[in-house]
Structure formats: structure tokens, C-alpha cells
Amino acid sequence: MSDAIKITIDGKEIEAQLGQTILEAADEAGIYIPRLCSHPELKPIGSCRVCTVVCDGRPQAACVKPVMDGMVIENETPELLQHRRNIIDMMFVEGNHFCMFCEKSGNCELQALAYRFGITAPQYPFQFPEKEVDASHPDILLDHNRCIMCARCVRASQELDGKNVFQSIGRGFDRKIGVNGEKALGDTDMAVADRAADICPVGCIIKKRVGFEVPVGERLYDKAPIGSDIEGVRS
Secondary structure, eight states, X not given: OOOEEEEEETTEEXXXXXXXXXXXXXXXXXXXXXXXXXXTTSOOOOOSOTTEXXXXXXXXXXXXXXXXXXXXXXXXXXXXXXXXXXXXXXXXXXXXXXXXGOTTTTTOHHHHHHHHTTOSSOSSOOXXXXXXXXXXXXXXXXXXXXXXXXXXXXXXXXHTSSOOOEEEESXXXXXXXXXXXXXXXXXXXXXXXXXXXXXOSSSSEEETTOTTXXXXXXXXXXXXXXXXXXXXXXX
């Protein structure tokens, strides 16, 4: 018995496989659904909600919702686009994102999503929170100003590196990424070769002494919008 099923996204019928999520099926069909916490190497957790779609009339996180035969999914309605803009806006104002001199500029997924959605300035007032910068590790800088609490580093450390360097601590506006060292990242067993050092979508985890090796103008999202690689497979 075949596991192939049919679902519809924004009026287009596509083939999917039982066991896939909506996000996985859309990717294979060349339909881009924005995301931040999701990563193909990590188990999905549905925390950022940027990938929210309307599935059979109900909002769902596309990265965790399994496909079912006959599903009807909306991905690019005006309401959903505004919902995603609101989330991205809030991520900017709840941190301190100095894009103009951030080493991640051009490779930052949050910045790239803002450009894709035409966001040049947030609609909400900046919070200007006091955030720590942890430079204690010899090879890695941890800048909490840019953290968006996607938990990619937490999952990468556990699932890919076999460690437990990062954890989510606190609640609400005080929630942040903690480390399992006595005081700081330099007290942990994190190594510069760990996947957790590479998987951050923003400029929160930065390797030292390699800044701007790839010049601005030649970076991942400098010439093509985020999601172009997925949309490029569309037939």
C-alpha cells in the first residue's frame, strides 16, 4: 500500500507522504513556508510560530503538523502574512539587533525574513532590554542581545553533539538561554567544532577570529531572498 497522499496548499494540489509534516511536504513541492526555530537536522518543536498556516480552517504550526490525505492548507493569506510580520517585529523589539554592524548580517535568517516581508522598521516600540554578552569561551561569543529563543542551540547540543551545553531558563520576558557551566560558556564542555556553534539563525552564537571572512555582499541572503532555494525546485 502506497504512503502517497494528496494535499492542497493555496489551491495547488501536491503529493505528500504519510509521516511528513506540512513543512516537509511543502519544501519538496517547492512551496516556501517561513520558519525560524525549524531546522532539517533537528526535531521540530513549533516554538516560533512563524510557520503557522491555516489547515482545514484551524491555525497550525506547519513544522509539527503531520499531513493527512485531503488536507486543505492556506499559507499566504493576508491574515497569515500579517501574523508573521507581527512575530518578526516582536523579535526585533524584544532584543537588541544592531544589524548594521552585526557579523551575521547577510547570513541572518531573522534579518532575511524581515527583508522578504518588506519590514524596514518595526511597528512596535523598542524595549531596549539589558542583555549579557558572554565572551568567556576561547573560541565562541554568546551575545544574548540577539537571541530569539528558537532553542536550536539547545536541541543541537543534545541531539547532534551529545552534550547538554544550553538550556532554556526563566519564563516570559525573562526567559533566556542558559549554559551548564558554573558561571559562563567558558566553563562548559562546548567545542568550536560542535554543531551547536553553527546552527544559530541569528548573531547570538558567533565564532571568534573568523568574523567577516565572507564579505558583506557575498553572503547567503545578499543576492537572493530567504526561501529561494526551496522555491527553486518548483516545477
